[in-house]
Amino acid sequence: MLRLSTKCQYGVRAMFEIAKGYNSGPVTIKEISEKQDVSVAYLEQILNQLRKAGIIKSVKGPGGGYILDKEPGSISIGAILRELEGPVAITSCLDPKEGCIRVEGCVTHLLWKSLGEKIEAFLDNMTLQDLINGSESRGEQLITITRKGKRIRK
């Protein structure tokens, strides 16, 4: 239920790799492919889309690769996902491209709308920097941020 496409998942993981290299130059597709175990060809498609959206830049030629356009703390997960698959639209009637046909008496409309807004707020509030912090401290910080102190360790 409510599954996120692999494209989005891969996209975030790729951005994480690029973000890690923010201070040490471009990261190549090949590196990302190896570290995140996603095919080069598929990553090309995904990163191309993100490049066109302007949240990463590409550098051609030897020593090239991809770099973030802004610092990791200024790129939210929400922004990445939106570029890859459009705005969060739990239902088609909330999709700006489609619109709600049965506006009258659509009892559930508000329900889905509220949920969508919550999800979006969560994603917009989480940045690549948070992911980096999280990975460095074994997830502690991420948990602290997202669950307000309720630390869970496994």
Add this chain to the structure above:
Amino acid sequence: MLRLSTKCQYGVRAMFEIAKGYNSGPVTIKEISEKQDVSVAYLEQILNQLRKAGIIKSVKGPGGGYILDKEPGSISIGAILRELEGPVAITSCLDPKEGCIRVEGCVTHLLWKSLGEKIEAFLDNMTLQDLINGSESRGEQLITITRKGKRIRK
């Protein structure tokens, strides 16, 4: 992005109709079909699943139909969706049936997990009674509940 299937949407809308009739006897598939504009055949499938899960009961014969097994305030939207499509599993690595292969270094695992928990909490906290209240007062109560006083009117 993160689209909810029509099956789930229809399921909730059907449950809403049944909930409205909670005090006035069984509601037939035909009625639901007409009011919510979903085919009888598809509703049969959906309601059958919910009946087997035990959240609605069916009454056969003339004057029959479906009735809630509990009062509307005790049936959450989350429960309905879970019966129809399993637990919220934003990513396959969070699906209890599949499991996470790349546990080591899966930076995004916690991210999706946190989001999933937020969504689930939201859905589990919202009941059919809330939907009924929302529809009676043109959405006001629903908004109040879900957005903590920040009323938005359109």
Add this chain to the structure above:
DNA sequence: AAAATAGTCTACTAATTCTGTCAAGTATTA
């Protein structure tokens, strides 16, 4: 200049999931 490196673009396709329909039942009550 040539070779190596690295990204760009477009088309295509296999597999899966979604969204239902259809048909032939079974059960209950007036």
Add this chain to the structure above:
DNA sequence: TAATACTTGACAGAATTAGTAGACTATTTT
């Protein structure tokens, strides 16, 4: 026993997902 309603399972078209393939363009190093 007729009417009403639920039950079950098979099936199928459409849409989406998740990638692959291949030819091309740009840049840098030697």
